[in-house]
Amino acid sequence: MLNKAELKVAVQAALNGDWGNSHKIAQEYSDPTANWIHAVLHKIEGDEWNSKYWYAKTVGKKFEDFNDTTQELNAIQASLM
Secondary structure (H helix, E strand, O other): OOOOHHHHHHHHHHOOOOHHHHHHHHOOOOOHHHHHHHHHHHHHHOOOOHHHHHHHHOOOOOOHHHOOOOHHHHHHHHOOO
């Protein structure tokens, strides 16, 4: 179930460098947006395999879509508005 308020908190936490809190929130949900956040977090971590696993659980998003994770997190944030 999509919980925009919680996912907004997760994105902001990631933007603030709080990977742990963001990851904890993203793991609580299984919708495509939470999976996208999860994918970006693993990209930030440098875990390409795990990141691509989570991208596969999104709708039409790919690891290669963004080179800059801050821009990608901002895109996620915009999608939650």
